Amino acid sequence: MxxxxxxxxxxxxxxxxxxxxxxxxxxxxxxxxxxxxxxxxxxxxxxxxxPPPTETFATLFELLGGATAWIAIAETLRSWALGLLIAVLAGVLLGLVVGANELAYRATRPIVEFLRPVPSVALIPLVFLLFADNLSGGTVFLAAFASLWPMLVQTTYGIRNVMPTQVDTARSFQIRRMDVALRVVLPSAIPYIATGVRIASTVALILVLTGEIVVGAGGIGQQINEARQGSAVAAMYAYVLLAGILGVILNALFAAVERRMLRWHPSHREASE
Missing domain, CATH: 1.20.5 (Single alpha-helices involved in coiled-coils or other helix-helix interfaces)
Structure with a gap:
């Protein structure tokens, strides 16, 4: 053999x-x-x-045959992608700074621990005040705020868990601090960041749907609300089912990308054995 x-x-x-x-x-x-x-x-x-699941699925297939459902999906995905992108960029950049500097970590930890548990739905009144003329922007704000914290925490922990010997070895070869951060520290923290992105993706989608239902921005959430107000129970559950299917697909895509990108990491090698 x-x-x-x-x-x-x-x-x-x-x-x-x-x-x-x-x-x-x-x-x-x-x-x-x-x-x-x-x-x-x-x-x-x-x-x-x-309604029976068969009726809900039949209504869902009927809705997918028209343009309204696909427009709602596109609007929800747009707000989700913008909110997640803002959270990822801000979370990774702040996490690099906070995780690499002990003083910054100690100074920002109380602030993070105070703001992280704040429910994003509690900011909906603020959204009405700030985004009265752009309700879609309000849902993006809610999604970005809620998904920022898992990104920031995961990146910070990933940076702080880098073995000091790795950094000391790189510096002993007189490698510049920026190169050490980009070539040693950041790659070691990628598994943490990838997990943060997957968690943030789910959180962002939840907040976008919540914002669309409560704030009234266009998307799947708005269609759920309109179906409820019109007593179209089957259509309401069909859109709820559509939101769930969308969440499962997005989570599966991020999990697949994570497994493929991190095949070199010991945890993923052990899981595949």
Whole structure:
């Protein structure tokens, strides 16, 4: 047996494990949907307020056949992407400064610990005041504020967890401080940053949808609110389902990119074995 066959076996084992996990997860979803279908069809749950899943899926497919749903998806994704981009850029830059400097870390830690638990929905009145003429900008602000903190915390911890011997070795070769930060410190913190991006992505989507529902900005959240006000219960749940599917897709995409980019990291190598 040659060593060249080992990667093939590892790939096959990973594929089998992924297939088994996928079947198990899909089976759980099917069971829940069947129970919900039976409960609503037999009036164990009031179908007036909770339509059967088959009706919700049928309504969703009908909505996806028109332009309104796709426009709402595009508007939600635009606000989500802008809010996440702002949070990632600000979180990484601030995290580099705070994590690399002990004085900055101690000075900003009380501020971060105070602001991080503040619910972003508590800022909605401020959004109405600041973004009265641009409600979409208000949802971007909410998403950026909420997703900034996981990015900042993860980047800071990643920078502070870099082994001092790595930095000392780089400096012993008289490498410039900026090059040490970019070539030694930042690559070592990338796994933490990647986790922060994945968490921030979910948080940003939640806040965008919340802002669209409460503030009234265009997007999936606004369609949920309009369906509720019009007593279109099936359409309301269809848009809720659409938001959930969108969240699952985005999380899966970020997880796949993270696994591919961090194949060199020990934690990802061990997980794939």
């Amino acid at each position: 040659t060593s060249s066959t080992l990667p093939d076996r590892g790939t096959a084992r990973s594929a089998i494990r992924w297939f088994v996990h996928g079947i198990g997860s899909l089976g759980g979803v099917v069971v829940v949907l069947l129970l919900a279908e039976l409960s609503t069809r037999t009036d164990l749950l009031p179908s007036r307020f909770l």
